Amino acid sequence: MIKGYWMPILHSHLPFVKHPEYDYFLEEHWLYEAMTETYIPLLMKMKKLELEETDFRLTISVTPPLAEMLTDKYLMSQYMKYLNKLIELSQKEINRLKNDGQLQSLALFYNKRFEEIKSFFTDFLDYNVLEGYKYFSDLGKLEIITCGATHGFLPLLRVNPKAVEVQIAVAVETHLKHFDRTPDGIWLPECAYYEDLDEILKEYGIKYFFTETHGLTKGKPTPQYMVYAPVHTLNGLAVFARDPESSNQVWSSKSGYPGNVVYRDFYRDIGYDLDLDYIKPYIDPGGNRVFTGLKYYKITGETEHKELYDPVAAFNKTKYHGKDFFNLRTQQIEELVGFMDRAPLIVSPYDAELFGHWWFEGPDFIYNVYNEFNKQDLIKPVTPGEYLSMYPQNQTICPTPSSWGEKGYYNVWLNTSNDWIYRHLHFMADKVQDLADKYFHIVDDGSKSYGLKERALNQLVRELLLAQSSDWAFLISRETAIEYSTKRTKEHISNFNALLKSILAESIDEKFLEMLEHKNSIFKDIDFRIYSEKYKYRIIKGK
């Protein structure tokens, strides 16, 4: 008899970063690191589970910018270079450490690991990570959901509701393009919800979404099952809310698993430790030290002295932590069962990249958690679609405005450090909407001026969408990568205004436009008309 369900969700997202104008660009490496440490290792673990006939269920959000980057030819060719360099570095390390057995075994460990990742990427995934997600989705083990087009913070874009609508519409279209079907669910950017957002989601075929815990617990009326069952909004969308206990268990700074002394230390990297002349070919060509991904030490404790990392001991610890996580879920469900008249549901969403990138052993932990769940039949992992098929009838409430940012509302994305952004974003959305209405009916007469105008209008929408990314406001607020985030925001605002000026003056600089199309190439097939009310009509009427 099933006593309860566990719903793990991994939110996979990185902002669109592409700099073909530079041979080496630090922020482009966010993607390469995430692929090598999170996306591919997670898929490898799923494949392992499949081969071992261990059943699993997982929900993964793949945000549109991430999907676009993972299928971008330029970025993927750069990734292969990155991966080959890692392999080269690990080989060089095997030679360098030939007189130090313990350290050399770590270099061998990395070399084998990078080779396996490369072979999985080129052979099984056919150079496309999304193929892996599709594979497990087709097996019914993985539910892929979407997110805002560029992870725009929707409550702060709603000053122009069309801006919110386009974030959703483009997300749905991009999901369709990459996964051959429209998404049933959405991970709202930053889990940020405001009243009536469900109305727009519904229009684009979204059937469920997630909120932070208080999005439901402070909803009206108070949900009878709190966060241990989904609810419906008045528009009929299902809402799942985060269970704080299971989140805490992983990410508590005091007692969370990743802080265990046997796990790999994130900060000790040979990019910083080794002689600059030796490591220079594998870091920023300008000589700035960066992480290489080869890290030889374990957390050890709160000490400067770090002991050597032992991958076998670390893997064994993930087994222990996997079992502990399962036991605590069992205990939690046993307690909840006493208060509920249906099987409780534990919803555990996490940022995907924390598994593997930050917590190196995270994918092994997930693998071992599934092994534990598979040993019994009382508590089962479940996807939102499966759960809603079993429990279609749910309480209807109005969720409260919320986000998963600090203090639970919009502070992180709107404060004195980043509030200057919104004046521009709102102006840009209003302007694009005007232009989309004005030029909605322009017809291709084969002339160059027509082609240029349409391309410029499309690029205008791309620049707006890229400027709307919540990551920039977040990073500015956190004072991390502040220069880059400010630059990116200003760059898109500036590009937008330059394009706007040229469109209004009927004098479009083709070279400038080409450069933007090449660099900020997200959503290749976007049609500026998506910002027009008439386009909405087209979608609904199927014209």
Add this chain to the structure above:
Amino acid sequence: LEKIKQKEPDVEALKKKVNEKDIIKDAHAIDFFASVGEQYPIVDEYEIPASYNIDMIVLMPVNAEKLFVYWELTDGLIKKKLKDSSPSEFTVKVFEVNLGAPKKKQEKEIYLFNTKDKVGSNYIDYPAALKPMVAKIGMMSNNTFIEILKAKPVSIPSFGVLGPDDSLWTRSIKDLPKGQVIKKTEKKVEAKKEEFVKELEVVKQILRVRTKDTEILNIFMEIFEKLKDVKDKKAKVMDLLKGFVDVRSKDIELLWLFLDLIEQARYMKTEKSAETIIQYFEEVQKKTDEDIGVSSEIFTNRQVN
């Protein structure tokens, strides 16, 4: 799936289980990518406009206790709205909006500040910042506020304020029949009977909320009844209110009857299944003359909104 126990959920016990104090917020992966390594030297410089030469005032909630307002005024608008085309100071006012209140009392001023800036911004502390709000910018002249520009209200629907009954349970739209993998966004999901039923429940719910509104008004009525004896001048106001509540009550009664009629009509045979209540009515309307002999005027005269 078997149900574990057939009993009412223990909401209070569940509340205790959700220990929100321990929530780890802000564990954002992007932080870990961006916080390490030397910052890459940025050589590009981008100029952005300080203002756009437009007229705009925008109010946004920051959290449950704080609002943010920004504005931009052009000389053209100032000249058009004010006799004094170069005032030394503007006033920004923020109002809490209650659409359920009498028209003149729908906006309650909660905050004001003066500014010399035509382009500016400010934060406002207010303990109920997530309620419907609106901001205005203008000028004070002889203790009178002359409005120049008003922000779009940050609106919350009435059912969002009151919330539905805790007894309202609906079916998930996820629970629609299988096989609806949509190949193109342009194609709308084909509406099913379940959607009709769900829509009906939403209509019902809205009506319940409206009924609640009226119940609240009745309470006000009782208070005014008492005041009537104290001050004669209130009598007229009271009569007007009474009239308003009476009309509203009748209106709601009619709407409930109308809803009953929809539910009854649902069971009548129609040629094709309806996608929405309105479509269903159109179908019923076609059938009424021949099947039940009801004049179609009834339906055409009463549009379902």
